Amino acid sequence: xxxxxxxxxxxxxxxxxxxxxxxxxxxxxxxxxxxxxxxxxxxxxxxxxxxxxxxxxxxxxxxxxxxxxxxxxxxxxxxxxxxxxxxxxxxxxxxxxxxxxxxxxxxxxxxxxxxxxxxxxxxxxxxxxxxxxxxxxxxxxxxxxxxxxxxxxxxxxxxxxxxxxxxxxxxxxxxxxxxxxxxxxxxxxxxxxxxxxxxxxxxxxxxxxxxxxxxxxxxxxxxxxxxxxxxxxxxxxxxxxxxxxxxxxxxxxxxxxxxxxxxxxxxxxxxxxxxxxxxxxxxxxxxxxxxxxxxxxxxxxxxxxxxxxxxxxxxxxxxxxxxxxxxxxxxxxxxxxxxxxxxxxxxxxxxxxxxxxxxxxxxxxxxxxxxxxxxxxxxxxxxxxxxxxxxxxxxxxxxxxxxxxxxxxxxxxxxxxxxxxxxxxxxxxxxxxxxxxxxxxxxxxxxxxxxxxxxxxxxxxxxxxxxxxxxxxxxxxxxxxxxxxxx
Amino acid sequence: xxxxxxxxxxxxxxxxxxxxxxxxxxxxxxxxxxxxxxxxxxxxxxxxxxxxxxxxxxxxxxxxxxxxxxxxxxxxxxxxxxxxxxxxxxxxxxx
Numbered sequence: 001x002x003x004x005x006x007x008x009x010x011x012x013x014x015x016x017x018x019x020x021x022x023x024x025x026x027x028x029x030x031x032x033x034x035x036x037x038x039x040x041x042x043x044x045x046x047x048x049x050x051x052x053x054x055x056x057x058x059x060x061x062x063x064x065x066x067x068x069x070x071x072x073x074x075x076x077x078x079x080x081x082x083x084x085x086x087x088x089x090x091x092x093x094x095x096x097x098x099x100x101x102x103x104x105x106x107x108x109x110x111x112x113x114x115x116x117x118x119x120x121x122x123x124x125x126x127x128x129x130x131x132x133x134x135x136x137x138x139x140x141x142x143x144x145x146x147x148x149x150x151x152x153x154x155x156x157x158x159x160x161x162x163x164x165x166x167x168x169x170x171x172x173x174x175x176x177x178x179x180x181x182x183x184x185x186x187x188x189x190x191x192x193x194x195x196x197x198x199x200x201x202x203x204x205x206x207x208x209x210x211x212x213x214x215x216x217x218x219x220x221x222x223x224x225x226x227x228x229x230x231x232x233x234x235x236x237x238x239x240x241x242x243x244x245x246x247x248x249x250x251x252x253x254x255x256x257x258x259x260x261x262x263x264x265x266x267x268x269x270x271x272x273x274x275x276x277x278x279x280x281x282x283x284x285x286x287x288x289x290x291x292x293x294x295x296x297x298x299x300x301x302x303x304x305x306x307x308x309x310x311x312x313x314x315x316x317x318x319x320x321x322x323x324x325x326x327x328x329x330x331x332x333x334x335x336x337x338x339x340x341x342x343x344x345x346x347x348x349x350x351x352x353x354x355x356x357x358x359x360x361x362x363x364x365x366x367x368x369x370x371x372x373x374x375x376x377x378x379x380x381x382x383x384x385x386x387x388x389x390x391x392x393x394x395x396x397x398x399x400x401x402x403x404x405x406x407x408x409x410x411x412x413x414x415x416x417x418x419x420x421x422x423x424x425x426x427x428x429x430x431x432x433x434x435x436x437x438x439x440x441x442x443x444x445x446x447x448x449x450x451x452x453x454x455x456x457x458x459x460x461x462x463x464x465x466x467x468x469x470x471x472x473x474x475x476x477x478x479x480x481x482x483x484x485x486x487x
Numbered sequence: 488x489x490x491x492x493x494x495x496x497x498x499x500x501x502x503x504x505x506x507x508x509x510x511x512x513x514x515x516x517x518x519x520x521x522x523x524x525x526x527x528x529x530x531x532x533x534x535x536x537x538x539x540x541x542x543x544x545x546x547x548x549x550x551x552x553x554x555x556x557x558x559x560x561x562x563x564x565x566x567x568x569x570x571x572x573x574x575x576x577x578x579x580x581x582x
Contacts, residue, residue, distance in 0.1 A: 422517065422566060440561050442561075443565075458562060475530035478523075479520065479532060482523055483520055
């Protein structure tokens with residue numbers, strides 16, 4: 001990759017010392033006389049998921065026609081992970097969960113480029129007499145390369161995984177749709193793969209499924225436990241029972257209660273695991289996956305080996321092995337030099353799995369400095385907020401608001417450094433094919449600690465899964481999709 | 488190209504009558520994940536645009552005061568009284 005690192009603006013103490021960020025990007029006096037009449041600013045967004053699509057829309061809505069927005073994604077169609085467990089039990093199809101990004105973005109006057117980002121160059125560049133803060137290069141699907149200069153770059157590129165070498169080798173030579181050990185954690189073909197494997201699971205209570213949950217932080221805290229319930233429900237209803245072993249790498253908060261390792265909606269999932277699914281689900285905490293193997297392809301035999309804190313191991317053979325690997329930010333984030341992998345740290349680049357940002361505007365903030373030209377929102381950024389689509393939409397609006405203020409498009413007397421963002425997370429989890437639970441929480445910016453603090457009074461889960469919650473889940477998803485993708 | 492996008496955006500903006508007076512715009516936008524774009528809900532969840540300010544403010548503060556395990560009763564506890572006023576003002580002006 002063609003990577004050049006520009007000196008970061010040294011703004012240590014931003015938000016405390018009261019340095020006005022609003023003066024910075026207007027250095028886009030950089031923008032040049034020729035453009036002064038219209039002052040069009042260029043924002044380039046990478047990633048068309050919940051974070052990227054939301055910020056594209058809201059920059060257009062709030063930018064008063066002064067922001068030229070281009071979104072780049074390697075795929076022309078986004079497949080939602082939200083509701084994707086419902087593909088497994090045939091309540092939804094992948095088509096229901098697919099968004100045509102060009103249609104979605106052009107509805108709000110943004111542009112869409114389908115292609116792979118091959119370079120992020122953070123040096124100023126002059127294009128047609130206008131100076132920009134950097135540019136990216138995109139290898140488009142028609143094999144041509146295009147250069148997109150930006151005043152601001154927003155990276156909304158989601159998560160990538162650190163796979164065990166044994167998982168890479170077990171899946172080698174297969175596609176997402178046919179690999180023996182799917183993660184099925186990014187929707188799309190891997191979900192269809194897991195569904196095909198579930199459809200072929202032996203009946204008569206003879207099927208064995210293993211689900212491996214990684215250490216936090218991972219995408220969608222209740223998601224793995226929701227998946228366990230959806231699979232156990234399928235086994236109970238149409239497979240005559242069977243066995244689902246859930247290996248959770250997380251440790252119990254209370255040593256004597258293994259279920260206290262559950263990362264979200266502990267009450268709901270403990271109740272389901274020990275109640276309606278007691279004969280099917282075996283929940284094992286502190287179980288770190290150390291190796292996997294597969295023979296006989298997609299529908300063949302698989303084995304998972306886990307290790308416990310006392311050094312003992314357990315090997316479990318199964319018909320289906322669904323592994324959610326350890327998470328990290330997308331590869332582009334590492335390639336762009338924003339962070340370096342903790343296993344191979346690079347001097348001068350934060351060694352982290354996720355990107356440190358300033359939480360008033362999501363600007364890249366390595367070592368407490370701020371680069372006001374690169375923003376990272378959604379699952380790639382590092383904060384106390386969960387990695388999930390609803391809250392990614394929420395973060396995107398905070399970032400969009402900060403950007404229109406930094407561009408001086410909105411002048412209502414509120415300075416970016418005085419803003420106290422409040423974000424929210426809400427989600428529903430299917431427990432069976434006709435019941436669901438929910439979880440909700442808010443976060444407020446704390447100017448003293450520069451963090452997004454969980455608002456304790458706003459945090460709770462549903463008292464009981466119910467059919468009403470299942471209906472509300474669909475209503476919630478419809479509105480979230482409409483707000484994010486204009487569908 | 489630039490002129491085209493400018494015209495499109497202007498059309499969108501006038502159609503949703505944005506008030507630039509305060510932070511209500513950002514606060515209210517955080518309702519739309521569940522209540523739909525500009526408060527226009529597609530299904531069972533209530534639409535929240537264009538209701539009288541006093542109704543909205545009254546409902547929201549009542550939910551903030553009650554300890555009920557429902558999503559809105561919990562969500563609204565994230566906001567100060569001032570923020571609820573700004574949110575209600577903004578939403579009441581949406582159509």
